[in-house]
Amino acid sequence: MVARKSLKGDYCPSARALDVIGDWWSLMIVRDAFDGMTRFSEFQKSLGIARNILAERLRTLVERGILVAVPTAEGRARMEYRLTAMGKDLFPVMVALRQFGERHLFAPQEPRSRLVDRAAGRPLRLDITAEDGRAIGPDEAVIEKVPEAG
Amino acid sequence: MVARKSLKGDYCPSARALDVIGDWWSLMIVRDAFDGMTRFSEFQKSLGIARNILAERLRTLVERGILVAVPTAEGRARMEYRLTAMGKDLFPVMVALRQFGERHLFAPQEPRSRLVDRAAGRPLRLDITAEDGRAIGPDEAVIEKVPEAG
DNA sequence: CGGTATCCCTGAAGATACTG
DNA sequence: CAGTATCTTCAGGGATACCG
Numbered sequence: 001m002v003a004r005k006s007l008k009g010d011y012c013p014s015a016r017a018l019d020v021i022g023d024w025w026s027l028m029i030v031r032d033a034f035d036g037m038t039r040f041s042e043f044q045k046s047l048g049i050a051r052n053i054l055a056e057r058l059r060t061l062v063e064r065g066i067l068v069a070v071p072t073a074e075g076r077a078r079m080e081y082r083l084t085a086m087g088k089d090l091f092p093v094m095v096a097l098r099q100f101g102e103r104h105l106f107a108p109q110e111p112r113s114r115l116v117d118r119a120a121g122r123p124l125r126l127d128i129t130a131e132d133g134r135a136i137g138p139d140e141a142v143i144e145k146v147p148e149a150g
Numbered sequence: 151m152v153a154r155k156s157l158k159g160d161y162c163p164s165a166r167a168l169d170v171i172g173d174w175w176s177l178m179i180v181r182d183a184f185d186g187m188t189r190f191s192e193f194q195k196s197l198g199i200a201r202n203i204l205a206e207r208l209r210t211l212v213e214r215g216i217l218v219a220v221p222t223a224e225g226r227a228r229m230e231y232r233l234t235a236m237g238k239d240l241f242p243v244m245v246a247l248r249q250f251g252e253r254h255l256f257a258p259q260e261p262r263s264r265l266v267d268r269a270a271g272r273p274l275r276l277d278i279t280a281e282d283g284r285a286i287g288p289d290e291a292v293i294e295k296v297p298e299a300g
Numbered sequence: 301c302g303g304t305a306t307c308c309c310t311g312a313a314g315a316t317a318c319t320g
Numbered sequence: 321c322a323g324t325a326t327c328t329t330c331a332g333g334g335a336t337a338c339c340g
Contacts, residue, residue: 319323
């Protein structure tokens with residue numbers, strides 16, 4: 001996933017974003033981080049991931065600037081992993097994925113976790129609009145190719 | 151990526167969504183589909199993916215209800231692959247990924263493709279809000295666990 | 301052109317043992 | 321507890337040859 005041959009995706013922000021957080025475990029770690037988890041063992045227990053894999057993923061997420069590792073008061077190498085500002089900018093990605101999942105991947109009455117407005121306890125809205133406020137769907141949007149390497 | 155052991159993610163819509171479209175090639179195919187591509191060879195040329203892999207990915211995207219394969223007038227097994235309504239619901243995911251990529255993964259003057267409002271040619275906005283219209287960020291949202299399977 | 305059928309190979313993931 | 325180091329397995333992906 002990391003060093004991919006430069007394809008047209010090179011110039012595509014989606015492709016780059018996917019390169020950074022596009023594999024299963026990284027996204028699940030980020031999801032748990034949004035859910036307030038910070039400790040190695042919390043992630044490990046929540047995900048059932050192998051420890052070496054978790055360590056490696058945390059390392060690259062830190063390298064990429066998604067998480068910071070801050071030493072805890074307790075001991076020596078004890079770290080807490082927290083989302084950076086950049087990491088928090090993944091919030092819309094998480095919300096979008098979640099809404100898609102809720103809409104299409106659960107039976108009507110099937111139990112599921114929900115992401116809600118903390119204050120009101122109600123589901124969130126996600127809106128894509130033009131600068132003038134018009135709602136924009138797939139058919140109202142178009143990809144502008146990069147000028148030179150079109 | 152497909153048959154993953156049931157982890158807590160079982161109840162997490164994000165995890166399920168990721169199971170459906172969470173690998174590199176599937177997302178890139180969907181991105182190209184949003185960009186108007188429909189033919190096997192278009193995807194193949196755009197992505198530089200091996201043909202067998204592309205065929206397999208198209209097949210599973212169709213199975214999962216993201217794409218439909220419609221026969222073309224031309225010949226026998228010639229297919230066009232188009233986004234279903236469900237597939238189009240991935241639009242917010244693509245926009246969110248793209249915005250993240252644009253914001254954090256490009257140098258200021260580095261060339262990139264852009265997703266714009268077709269009418270105005272201007273970038274899109276993506277807003278997450280509560281039902282009453284308040285803007286919601288990561289700190290204003292909370293994940294409600296599924297009732298029973300806590 | 302639009303795929304399918306094989307073969308091979310790498311690299312990512314798991315298990316496990318070890319360390320401070 | 322919070323990792324690191326090592327080994328092994330296995331499936332995802334590339335290359336290639338073939339078919340209608």
